[in-house]
Amino acid sequence: MREDGPAALDWVADYLERVRELPVLARVAPGEARTSLPAQPPECGVPFAEVLQDLEEKLLPGVTHWQSPRFFAYFANTGSEPAILAEMLAAGLDQVGILWRTSPALQELEDVTTTWLAELLGLPPGWHGQLEQGASQATLAALAAARESRPGFVLASEQAHSSVDRACKLLGLELRKIPVDGEFRLRPDALDLDGASAVVATVGTTSTTSVDPVAEIAEACSRAGVWLHVDAAYAGCAVVCPELRWAFDGIEGADSLVVNPHKWLLVTQGCSAFWTRRPEALRAAFSVVPEYLRTTDEVVSHSEYGVELGRGFRALKLWTVLRCYGREGLQEVIRRGIRLAELFEAWVRDEPGWELCAPRPFSVVCFRLEGSDEENQALLARVNASGKVFLSGTTLDGRFVLRLAVGNARTEEEDVRLAWDVLREEARC
């Protein structure tokens, strides 16, 4: 630690300083990273310095730089410095949260951080919160609990995330897709809850970040006794800003909710906050306590509320970020992201030959070049191949559309400007 640690630390610090200049999307061909390494495992150990050297020379070319301020694809994120250091601290402690007693600090810091985050997001007090690896796991847990409470089919809008499809497939539940309105929001008038087990409402859909009308859906679910799970993996982060609280209108009627601090709240990968006001239903769906895990502890372990048995100390990175940024620091990150997306949106709106394709409630702009799908796809491929910026695409109303997602906290106006310049330049080719 004392010998090799400083070099590792320097490598990370250097990386963060130079990442803006690196080609954002990895330029390797399939198999290139793999074949740069020996086919056979090492017989003897080597000094850590060799690992660092191979990371730099052999692996880095195969890295797509999520940490780049010029990463605008999917939902851009940020591994902040406090979170990076917290990951090292957590690794040093190497906690395994199986039962409360195997790490009281881990379990109770999950309680503290999810309570803090609930307060920052204006959630009703008293919900049970815990941290999962990702929203896929949280949504799976929520739908398993819903099925346990009341079997039936699942409803979600046709813009809901693929993790809903996957969870339903796994749980053997039929998923019925509900049409959306002109702004890609679930149409509550199309909800037929007779025979339903659960509805998944999305606050911030993946393609356009549209917000389903949670209040209206919650009321219908409550009347029908149907579980309401709210997937706010991305946009829930934005609700730390009071001016964006509207996105959680009616949230008190939800049975469960997922928000990913690893998306837009500066936490490194693997930290999804999951709340429920019906923890007993989760426990009924998951609890299995074998002989070798029986204790006299009077605390229910978080592992009884999900798929995972031994959980990592994710709470440490979330706690560190909440401490080091505070409510104000997080609000600033969200507001800057939104402001940059607004700028970009205005540039597209004002430019002949380009069109906006969806409303922009947060920091994602959906747009396209007036022309064919093929032209837009080719444009996206050229832009990404330039290495200067990285964007992704989606399909809306049957048309291929480009997406620019601001989410990296290190993104400046010059980076968004570069994206626009590269797009216009490549569009002229």
Place this chain on the structure above:
Amino acid sequence: MREDGPAALDWVADYLERVRELPVLARVAPGEARTSLPAQPPECGVPFAEVLQDLEEKLLPGVTHWQSPRFFAYFANTGSEPAILAEMLAAGLDQVGILWRTSPALQELEDVTTTWLAELLGLPPGWHGQLEQGASQATLAALAAARESRPGFVLASEQAHSSVDRACKLLGLELRKIPVDGEFRLRPDALDLDGASAVVATVGTTSTTSVDPVAEIAEACSRAGVWLHVDAAYAGCAVVCPELRWAFDGIEGADSLVVNPHKWLLVTQGCSAFWTRRPEALRAAFSVVPEYLRTTDEVVSHSEYGVELGRGFRALKLWTVLRCYGREGLQEVIRRGIRLAELFEAWVRDEPGWELCAPRPFSVVCFRLEGSDEENQALLARVNASGKVFLSGTTLDGRFVLRLAVGNARTEEEDVRLAWDVLREEARC
């Protein structure tokens, strides 16, 4: 990073130097860690130094020290120094493996490390390997694939891990428990495969580390067209030693296999190696590719073979450990663990008033004081309350039994000796 990093690094190095002397099992009461922290989230950010200070003063008392060489409960593990630094490097890069293109290095390093590990364990070449967060997720994926190939019930021994129960509950599959022989191994003569979807065989059961007869089970499964999943989460690590290859006899007949490098191969929490020779069945069970994730890449993403959509760069820590220890270094850790367990086993065998309760194929000793269950439970509680060592218990043939699990690579003979001294001393009280 440059300012606060060195302090964080020092904290971890200091922690590892003093962890042997800390009370192994946390001594806090439920709620103590939680109430030591403010109920409200911070409004403004604070310097990272305050986080370190609170970690030391408020959280550390609530930590159960998995890193202690005197941790002998469950399956003891080790977060090695190379793995800890690799976690920081991975956090610095903050990769999100959704599709191959979102991190070719991540996906291909999963290929490389699972291929290397397969070679170290003597697995047949060509299996598809990837890294999951834990064995629970891997077993869930395996059984989902089995169900996809052929619906039916699942069979496992009554000594199988609770994650099998949980996966079956989630997948809506009936689980039939098969009786074990006098050495806690699944009895193949009791296997009735008619109507079965899958069998889970365990190499190293949680209570006693018994090894199910994989070769015999595989042959029966192959004849009947039933999926065989092998759960070798703990003991599979030991198979890096050629003298322990017997535990994988017949493994070539398995359809899937899970081994946890985070258990006994020096990797920090959250690294489970999962192989299958039938990846197409996994893909059929899990693949959902929405519009916003379609690409022209000709590589199947690892996310199509499991529950998780965005995976972390787990491969970096496994790769770092394999590089820094090599085959020899890993073998040495396994052999030392087994030798220490052998020593302890001999001490128990030779001591009047104590008895061994199961064979010891690896590094876990099951034993008890001759007397009632209550006496043994009280003894365990006193030993753990001493803070000097931490052991766990289980139930075998209806009797409460103590378990001493050697698995921390920093454990020395003096630590095992201390455990034995404390046990005998507390037994006299």
